[in-house]
Amino acid sequence: FAVVTGLPVSFYKDKGQLQELFLGQHRVKRNDRNWQSFTVTDCRVIPQPFGAVLAVALDTNGRVINSDIAQGNIGVIDVGGKTTNLLSVSRLSEISKETASISLGAWDIVRQIRQHLASEFPDLDLRDHELSQVIIQRWFTYFGDTIGIGEVIDDILMPMAEQVVAEASQLWNSGARLNKILVAGGGANLLGQYILDHFQHAYIVDNPTFANVEGFYRFSQRF
Template sequence: MNIGLDNGRGNVKVVCGNRRKIFESYCGRGYEMDFSYGKENYEVQIDNEKYFVGALAKREGMSRCFQKHKIDNKRTKPLVLTAISLMTIQDSNVNIVTGTPISDYREQKDQIEMYLRGKYKVKVTEEEQKEIEIENVKVFPEGAGAYFSKILNMNGEVCDKELATTKVGIVDIGYKTTNISVFDNLKFVDKLSATFNFGIHQAFNMIYKRLSREEDITPEQVENITTGYEFKTLSDRIQTEINKFWGNISFKIFICGGGAYLLKDYFPKFELINKPEFANAEGYYKIAQMLYKPKVERWTFGQ
């Protein structure tokens, strides 16, 4: 089974065929509860450890997984294995393609691939326990998934030859980071790609500071707000950084990520990818289809 997984700092997104799930990246150690909140609130058993994941972890006052080095964070595997389990209906051997911020890619790629491989016993809420073996893991820079979501079909085959042979830019506005990347004829252009350590969370944080002076409001409630000058402030900052790297842009640019919906109107020349929050996960799935299916011409990143 092939799975595309975007383990974001705001939300986890996972795609397998026509199935997809998204849940907030809250996670913490679980404990016995007097009653269940229901199947969408994930009580997760991994081997002999219990965790709360997503909405349940948020309700119980646990935090999101913000740590830069994911292999050093004990919440990474529960988030990943919850996502995988939600895509499977029985014991499964899986191949995963996932991503990491461009700034961390070279340092963390091999470590993440090694860290996630293995056999696990996983039980999510009311489901039966499953044995999941992660056989293969491939890590790409964030933005690569979005790019290949436009280039490949769901079988991992090139479906847009024109786009595949031109220069393309990706602006991926995440929760805590924004990644910009350029691809030219299927090749990643490193010198035109970068990670900025701010994302849509920065706008939410500015809104919270402004509103909390006058009313009783929580940071979680602020994330339901869709208007405010703070979004323009963040967009201007992103545009300034883009100009430093790309100068006079002469290629097609796509915008994606969880922050794309809120900021798209400030980038009228950029094309919004359909379902932008799933763009990377969908692209990772398509790459997995290409890499792990026999008799399909394979493409190696960086060649």
């Protein structure tokens, strides 16, 4: 078997250790199924945000289907759970000096919104999936009343988005020379529109939550 996986930008220096863990023989069991043995003979570790580029540039057989992305200068803003990774590539090669990690992610947003709701609406006890729905629809029901929290969400999201945009603008010298900026990750749907409002050549990739892993799979079909 061949494995393609990724590491956050700030941990990419550990790729050798991760490769060692994957290479070789493994024996696994899932739930009540029989034990299975397999051998990993090849392991490629790439920067996590690179997966989003590959998901757009390649088809499911690993062939290039988007030459503009494959041949261009591309930036990636990957908004994860705990960090936001910034990556720049040229002709599918990483530009390491234009790569960085920000200690800010989707869970920071969720935590602040949860804290606000707990303070203002103490009897509102939302599970994680319920809170996610509230953030998406920007309202909730409280003792029969419909409470809108769009302004609260904007007040929390705006400074975080501004931080990401400021970091990316500085790292990429305003981003003017980039052909496209891809926005990916689980937090793309939260911060994405704010990022798009600043970078006119940015867009949110399809299925942004799983874009990186989709790119890993497509890349694996090339070898």
